[in-house]
Amino acid sequence: MSARPTPTWYRAIGYLSELKNLSVWTKNNAGMGSFYRSQHELVCVFKPGSAPHINNIELGRFGRNRTNVWNYAGVNAFGQGRAHLQLHPTVKPAAMVEDAIRDCSRRKGRILNPFLGLGTTLVAAERTGRTSYGIEIDPRYCDVALRRLKTVCGLEATLSSTGEAFEQAASRRHGQAAT
Numbered sequence: 492m493s494a495r496p497t498p499t500w501y502r503a504i505g506y507l508s509e510l511k512n513l514s515v516w517t518k519n520n521a522g523m524g525s526f527y528r529s530q531h532e533l534v535c536v537f538k539p540g541s542a543p544h545i546n547n548i549e550l551g552r553f554g555r556n557r558t559n560v561w562n563y564a565g566v567n568a569f570g571q572g573r574a575h576l577q578l579h580p581t582v583k584p585a586a587m588v589e590d591a592i593r594d595c596s597r598r599k600g601r602i603l604n605p606f607l608g609l610g611t612t613l614v615a616a617e618r619t620g621r622t623s624y625g626i627e628i629d630p631r632y633c634d635v636a637l638r639r640l641k642t643v644c645g646l647e648a649t650l651s652s653t654g655e656a657f658e659q660a661a662s663r664r665h666g667q668a669a670t
């Protein structure tokens with residue numbers, strides 16, 4: 492019998508060692524569903540490693556009163572979000588990610604999203620004064636995330652290997668692809 496390799500997602504769950512809470516994102520409008528239409532999503536809140544977690548809530552000590560029920564409009568409910576939803580099926584509201592970041596990180600802290608999508612985490616981290624890092628496998632989503640970062644936050648991405656601005660590198664690559 493040959494040993495099967497451990498899937499990446501299983502190793503990732505092992506790294507995310509402690510489940511701190513299970514939050515419920517309740518939306519103002521429902522998605523698809525053949526019996527009940529779904530109006531919530533579950534958010535597992537993990538802490539990796541053994542260091543104590545950052546807790547910016549502490550029963551309202553810092554003026555933040557939060558519960559594990561998160562009420563935020565779904566992204567399909569407003570104009571700009573509708574366009575994003577056509578590009579990506581699971582884009583999250585930036586306000587929700589901003590609050591999650593404020594709950595458990597410090598200003599100037601580092602925020603990583605290894606499944607970046609349209610870059611909501613980049614926008615949320617910038618708005619909350621954090622530095623963010625992201626990984627996204629689909630180049631089309633990377634392009635949207637970087638353009639969104641420029642439109643919403645005024646940040647211009649550069650290609651680190653050449654120093655080119657994003658639009659410059661994008662038009663060069665499109666030119667190369669066309670020839």
Ligand SMILES: C[S@@+](CC[C@H](N)C(=O)[O-])C[C@H]1O[C@@H](n2cnc3c(N)ncnc32)[C@H](O)[C@@H]1O
Nearest residue numbers: 581582583606607608609610611626627628629
């Ligand atoms: C659920 S979506 C993230 C949506 C994001 N939270 C947002 O608000 O825009 C997951 C993303 O992970 C990306 N992805 C899937 N497998 C990946 C991998 N192995 N490495 C990097 N990104 C990956 C997908 O292309 C998809 O955009």
